[in-house]
Each structure stands twice: as C-alpha cells, then as structure tokens.
Amino acid sequence: MSGLANAGRPIDEVIADLVEKRKADVSWADGRTFGMVYDGGPSVHAVAEQAAALYLHENALNTQAFPSLGDIQREVVGWTALLLNADALTDGPAAGFLTSGGTESILCGVLAARERAEAERGITEPEMVLPNTAHAAFHKAAHNFGLKINVVPVRGDFTADVDAMAAHVGPNTALVVGSAPQYPHGVQDDIEAIAALAASVDANCHVDACMGGFVLPFAERLGRDVSPWDFRVDGVTTISADIHKLGYAPKGVSVILHRNKQSRKYQTFVFDGWLGGFYASPNMQGTRSGLPMACAWAVMQHLGIDGYVDLTRQTLDNADKMRQGMAAIDGIKVLGDGQFHLVALAADPDADGSPVDMFALGDALLDRGWYHDRQTPPDNLHSTVSNTNTGVIDAYLADLAECVDAVRGTSTDDRSTTYATLE
Ligand SMILES: Cc1ncc(COP(=O)(O)O)c(C=O)c1O
Known part of the structure; x- marks a missing residue:
C-alpha cells in the first residue's frame, strides 16, 4: 500500500484518475443494471445535481446553524407521511426523520420498538418476529441492539406465514415485521x-x-390492485420508505415514519452530560450531510405526484413485460407472484432436460452487459426493475433467451453472490 503523496495534484489530473477508475463499474446509465441505481431521467439528474452543488458542504447535525435543513427534513417527511396516508391516523399526527438509507431507517425502527417495549411494557429481553424474506438489515439491527430474533419460513408463494409467526409472538415480543413488498421476490406480505x-x-x-x-x-393511483399496507392499517407503528430507490433521489436518503411523536421519541438520543455541550441526535448519524436531503427535496418537488405516477407506470410496464417474456422462455420461471417491480428468476424444475444453472446464466448475461444480483435458495437472479430499464426490455429478453440456450448443460462452481468487500 502506498501512502498519500506530500505534493497535491492539479484538479484535472485528479478528476481524470477518477474517471479512469469508474471504467470498471457497471454502466447503469445504459439501463443494463437491474437495481442499485434508479434513473429518473435527464431533468431529474439536473435538479439533483444543482441541489447537490448547493448543499455539498452543509451539515444537518446542527439545524440551528442550518435551519433550511430542518425545514427540508420536515417537508420531505411530511410529504411522505401523506403519501402513506398518515392523515388516516386517529392517534397521529405521524412524525419521522430522514436517514441515510433503508438500513438506517430499519435500525431506527427496531431501536424504537425495543425502547418502547422496555419503557411501556417492562420488557428486558426483547424479541422480534419476522419472515425469512425480511431484509438483512433487521438481523443487523437485532445484532447491534441485542434483540432475540425469531425467523419464520415463508409460505410456498414467498409471502409471510402469519399463522406460523403467531406461534413465536408472546410477552417478550417488541416487534413484528412485514414487507411491502419484500426484496427477494417482490411479493407483499399480509x-x-x-x-x-x-x-x-x-x-x-x-x-x-x-x-x-x-x-x-x-401504483394505487394507476388503478393497480394494492392490498392495504400503510397507515390506513390499524396497528402499523413504523414504516421505512427509501427516496434513494424508486423515489429517484441520489443515494443517501430514506424516511423513517412513526404513527405519532410518542413513538418517534423512542428512536432519538439526547445527552446533556458532555463537556462538548448538549447533544441531540435523531438517528444513527452524528455529522450528517445536507446533500442527500436537499437532493431528495429537489427531486420530489420537481417530479410531483404526476411525475412519480408516470415513472411508476413505466416501471410497472417494464416489469410486466419482463415477467411475460420470461414466462415464454423454456427452462426458467419467475418465483412467486410479484405484481410490482421486483423479479426473481429461477430454473423451472418442471422443464424438460437438465436444469438451467442460474449462476452460469448470470455469468452469460453479464458477458453481454446485463447485471443481476444473485440469490439463493433456490439459485436465482434478482432484478429490481425501474425507469432505468425503460427501452431495453426487448433487447434483454432476446439476450436472455439466447443465454438460456447457451448455458444449457453447463454449470459454474462460482456460487458467490456479489456484495460489499470487507477487506
Ligand atoms: C425491502 C428492503 N428493505 C431494506 C433495504 C435496505 O436499504 P439500503 O440498502 O438503502 O440500506 C432494501 C434494499 O434493497 C430493501 O429492498
């Protein structure tokens, strides 16, 4: 490993090096990446880039110094709460904060559940109950915050088996989890x-x-069938919703919402015994970039409800077309009955001939520039479909059919899925 040079370098050289480094990254802008980056189109990029330049250096740790970031947070959280029908609450008003992403929102939700269980029910050995499709972030939260976790296998259709979950719910239960929809197969729990x-x-x-x-x-505004999941459902305490996914803001922003301020206070940290002065923190962060918050505000303002409805129409059309095209290819099948924007593709066990090795298929697709995350069991290729993929679905399906044929009878020993290096 070489150390940082004593002499600084000119801007153009430094940027040229970064441009070079990026060449090995997936090229999401051509729509061949199913997930990770969500592309709302040129005007969404433009508004986000201008907001980012304005708020590149601002620090949301201190909203007395940066009151605009306090306003931005309040407004974005308020808009999101109304989108999720918080006005239906009789014990509201709903309250929340912005976080850096889905994982942080989930950490906040789990912490609040634990704290509430102790304060209001005297629970000192808190537990949570969740289906095995709930995101890994819940396991991270349980690990970090010392909750016992009860994981319950899903039904054959990949939805939560609520009857089986009931057997694990008892006096120590602090939290029960459902997803709308879950990540692996894109189906919605009851x-x-x-x-x-x-x-x-x-x-x-x-x-x-x-x-x-x-x-x-x-999707509901488009007349799609969406079963109840938001604050219109009695008993929902907290909801996490990521603006940096299908909200089309750049990375680093999600919303954690509570049904009221009483619930929200269980996630905040206030400390008045430090020589550095009174310290209050709404989420897991200390110093907090204002950039993603401002970008979220700008993107939401720019798109408005109509813009989101259009992007959602496009997204769901893309996903429907993918599912239909996949169903017509022999040897593979879509797992579960996802109606929304996530698709898990596996080998069809009922197909004639030797089963398609899904990770060999993933390799073949990658050779053609199509990037999928890999899941198991069973081995399957995950797609989070969005507006990013508009215009490429026909080309994808043509390549998919050819790749399925090409990999028949072959296999790969590389079962590795692709996630963050911990080196
Ligand atoms: C359903 C669900 N929950 C939580 C997360 C975690 O979000 P993040 O990666 O922003 O931390 C994801 C990420 O894909 C997700 O799909």
Whole structure:
C-alpha cells in the first residue's frame, strides 16, 4: 500500500484518475443494471445535481446553524407521511426523520420498538418476529441492539406465514415485521394480519416499504390492485420508505415514519452530560450531510405526484413485460407472484432436460452487459426493475433467451453472490 503523496495534484489530473477508475463499474446509465441505481431521467439528474452543488458542504447535525435543513427534513417527511396516508391516523399526527438509507431507517425502527417495549411494557429481553424474506438489515439491527430474533419460513408463494409467526409472538415480543413488498421476490406480505398480530401483544409493527414506499402509492393511483399496507392499517407503528430507490433521489436518503411523536421519541438520543455541550441526535448519524436531503427535496418537488405516477407506470410496464417474456422462455420461471417491480428468476424444475444453472446464466448475461444480483435458495437472479430499464426490455429478453440456450448443460462452481468487500 502506498501512502498519500506530500505534493497535491492539479484538479484535472485528479478528476481524470477518477474517471479512469469508474471504467470498471457497471454502466447503469445504459439501463443494463437491474437495481442499485434508479434513473429518473435527464431533468431529474439536473435538479439533483444543482441541489447537490448547493448543499455539498452543509451539515444537518446542527439545524440551528442550518435551519433550511430542518425545514427540508420536515417537508420531505411530511410529504411522505401523506403519501402513506398518515392523515388516516386517529392517534397521529405521524412524525419521522430522514436517514441515510433503508438500513438506517430499519435500525431506527427496531431501536424504537425495543425502547418502547422496555419503557411501556417492562420488557428486558426483547424479541422480534419476522419472515425469512425480511431484509438483512433487521438481523443487523437485532445484532447491534441485542434483540432475540425469531425467523419464520415463508409460505410456498414467498409471502409471510402469519399463522406460523403467531406461534413465536408472546410477552417478550417488541416487534413484528412485514414487507411491502419484500426484496427477494417482490411479493407483499399480509400487513393487516401482521399488524393485528403485533397489536395482540401491544408490540410495534414495522412495515418495510424501503422498496415499495415510492411505488405502491402511485401504483394505487394507476388503478393497480394494492392490498392495504400503510397507515390506513390499524396497528402499523413504523414504516421505512427509501427516496434513494424508486423515489429517484441520489443515494443517501430514506424516511423513517412513526404513527405519532410518542413513538418517534423512542428512536432519538439526547445527552446533556458532555463537556462538548448538549447533544441531540435523531438517528444513527452524528455529522450528517445536507446533500442527500436537499437532493431528495429537489427531486420530489420537481417530479410531483404526476411525475412519480408516470415513472411508476413505466416501471410497472417494464416489469410486466419482463415477467411475460420470461414466462415464454423454456427452462426458467419467475418465483412467486410479484405484481410490482421486483423479479426473481429461477430454473423451472418442471422443464424438460437438465436444469438451467442460474449462476452460469448470470455469468452469460453479464458477458453481454446485463447485471443481476444473485440469490439463493433456490439459485436465482434478482432484478429490481425501474425507469432505468425503460427501452431495453426487448433487447434483454432476446439476450436472455439466447443465454438460456447457451448455458444449457453447463454449470459454474462460482456460487458467490456479489456484495460489499470487507477487506
Ligand atoms: C425491502 C428492503 N428493505 C431494506 C433495504 C435496505 O436499504 P439500503 O440498502 O438503502 O440500506 C432494501 C434494499 O434493497 C430493501 O429492498
């Protein structure tokens, strides 16, 4: 490893090096990446870039010094709460904060559930109950905050098995989790049943709408069938909704919402015994970049409800077309009955001939520039579809059909999925 040079370098050289480094990254802008980056189109980029330049250096740790960031947070959270029908709450008004992403929103939701369970029910050995499709962030939260986790296998259709979850709910339950929709297969859990289960022991119910929070409200406006999942459902305590996914803001922003301020206070940290002065923090961060918050505000203002409805129409059309095209290819099948924007593609066990090795298929698609995350069991290729993929679905399906044929009878020993290096 070489150290940082004593002499600084000119701007153009430094930037040229970064441009060079980026060449190995996936080229999301051509639509061949299913997830990770969500492209709302040129005007969405423009408004985000201008907002980013304005707020590049601002620090939301201190909203007395930067009151604009306090306003931005309040407004973005308020708009999101109304999108999720918080006006239906009789014990509201809903309250929330911006966080750096879905994981942080989930950490805040789990912490609040634990704190509330202790303060209001005297629970000192808190537990949570969740289907095995709930995001890994809940496991991270349980690990960090010392909750026992009860993981319940999903049904054959990949939805939460609420009857089986009920067997794990008891006096120590602090939190019961459902997703709208879940990440792996894109199906939605029965949130009404999950919330009722949580309410039966006065536990929190967290709805993970990191993926769906900026899709389902617009899908409903498009006349799609969306079963109840938001603050219209009795017993839902907290909801996470990511603006940096299908909200089309750049990375680093999500919303954690609570049904009221009483619930929200369980996630905040206030400390008045430090020689550095009074310290109050709404989420997991200390110093907090104003940039993603300002970008979220700008993108939401720029798109408005109509812009989101258009992007959602495009997204759901893309996903429907993918599912239809996949169903017509022999040897593969879509897992579950996802109606929204996530698709998990596996080998069809009922197809004739040797099963398609899905990770060999992933390699073949990658050779043609198509990037999927890999999941298991069963081995499958995950797609988070968005407006990013508009215009490329026909080309993708043609390549997919050719690649399925090409990999028949082959296999790969590389079962590795692709995630952050911990080196
Ligand atoms: C349903 C769901 N929950 C939580 C997360 C975690 O979000 P993040 O990666 O922004 O931390 C994801 C990410 O894909 C997700 O799909």
